Amino acid sequence: MQIQIDDNLTLHGWHFHGKSTAESDQKFLVIYFPGNGGCREGRQSDCRDFSELGCDVILFDYRGYGDNRGSPSEAALSSDARRIWTFATETLRTPPDRIVLFGESMGGAMATRLAAEQSKAGTPPAALILNSTFASLGETVAWHYPAFPFQFFLWDRYPSVERIGHVTCPILQYHGTADDIVAFEHGKRLFQAAPRESAQGIAGEFITIPGGMHNFISISDLRVPISRLLKRICEAPAE
Numbered sequence: 288m289q290i291q292i293d294d295n296l297t298l299h300g301w302h303f304h305g306k307s308t309a310e311s312d313q314k315f316l317v318i319y320f321p322g323n324g325g326c327r328e329g330r331q332s333d334c335r336d337f338s339e340l341g342c343d344v345i346l347f348d349y350r351g352y353g354d355n356r357g358s359p360s361e362a363a364l365s366s367d368a369r370r371i372w373t374f375a376t377e378t379l380r381t382p383p384d385r386i387v388l389f390g391e392s393m394g395g396a397m398a399t400r401l402a403a404e405q406s407k408a409g410t411p412p413a414a415l416i417l418n419s420t421f422a423s424l425g426e427t428v429a430w431h432y433p434a435f436p437f438q439f440f441l442w443d444r445y446p447s448v449e450r451i452g453h454v455t456c457p458i459l460q461y462h463g464t465a466d467d468i469v470a471f472e473h474g475k476r477l478f479q480a481a482p483r484e485s486a487q488g489i490a491g492e493f494i495t496i497p498g499g500m501h502n503f504i505s506i507s508d509l510r511v512p513i514s515r516l517l518k519r520i521c522e523a524p525a526e
Contacts, residue, residue, distance in 0.1 A: 290347065290367075290374050298367060299354050300347030301327060303334045315413060315517060316381045318371060319346040320394030322419075322502075336506035340514060342387065345379075347371055361445055368401045376410075383410040387517075392469060392501065395420025396445035403453040411486070413520050416513065417460040419501050421469045422448040422477040451481045457489040458482075459516050461509055463499020471495075487523040492516070 290298040305314050317337050321330050327346050334344040349364050350356065375381050383405065390398030395417040402415040423446045451458070458481050462474035478493045485491070494512055496504055506513070 288345065288347075290370055292350070292367065292370060296350060296356055298347045298350065298370070300345060300371075301334070303338045303344040303346070305338045305341045305343045313385070313521070315342045315385050315387050316375055316379065317342045317344040317387045317389050318375060318398075319344055320368070320388070320390035320397045321346070321348075322392030322394050333506045336510065337389075340510065340517070342517075345371070345375060364397055365400055368397050369404070372401060372405065384413050386412045387414045387416060388412045389416045389418070390420060391418040392420060393445065396447045399447040399451050399454065400445075402456060403450040406453055406455040411454070411456040414457045414459065414516060415454055416516075417458070417474075417477070418504060418509075419462055419466055419469055420447065420460070420474060420477060421445070422473045422480070426473055426476075448477050448480045451477060454481060455486040457485040457487070457516060457520060458491040459494070459509075459512060460492070461494035461496055461499075461504065461512070463496040463501065463504055465498050466501045468501035487520070489516075489519050489523060 288300045288302050290300070292298060319330060319334060319337075321327065327348050330346055334346055337344045347367075348354070350367060372386075375386055376383060388398040388402050390396065398415060398417065399420070402412055405411050458478075460474065460478045462469075462471050464471050466474070475493065478491065481491050483491060492512065494509065496508065
């Protein structure tokens with residue numbers, strides 16, 4: 288798949304189709320926002336795990352990643368995320384309440400910002416799922432370099448902790464206790480800044496992965512919590 292951003296920039300991505308179920312006409316579409324390292328090639332297994340849960344998945348590389356041209360920045364990537372949302376809702380004709388935003392690490396910051404924006408616009412996604420996501424990039428940088436004030440010189444800050452409070456959809460977040468890239472405590476702080484429950488009355492859930500590291504938590508490890516969340520969304524009364 289391709290999304291044309293402008294004359295000089297096209298985002299390339301993949302569309303995974305979910306395993307057929309008795310409720311195939313009610314499939315969720317997962318928009319997958321990967322972390323900072325690598326490109327979509329390394330996320331195939333996660334997308335297949337979502338597909339096994341009956342979800343369709345779209346996965347695009349960021350500008351400057353994979354085979355995409357351009358230079359990444361928080362503003363540029365956030366703009367691209369909005370274009371992907373538009374692609375999902377207008378081209379694929381997926382209702383917002385059937386779209387799940389999934390983000391890992393930096394991708395969690397992109398997913399959180401998009402979920403907050405769409406919530407404030409009155410078109411929230413079905414759910415926001417976060418994996419190993421920081422509260423803000425500044426806090427993570429300060430944790431890695433406590434003796435130097437590098438966090439004050441960041442151009443891109445990704446202040447998810449200031450945005451997640453605007454998210455009205457259900458939130459599922461998980462983090463490993465042995466994460467040496469994003470501190471476990473930072474993930475907890477992000478969750479604590481989120482609403483206690485969604486507009487539908489579904490409580491947020493934080494899953495602790497004992498001994499889990501930053502790059503070694505797969506969707507298969509969270510199959511039961513994700514399945515449970517999707518089931519609760521389907522059963523929740525319409526607003």
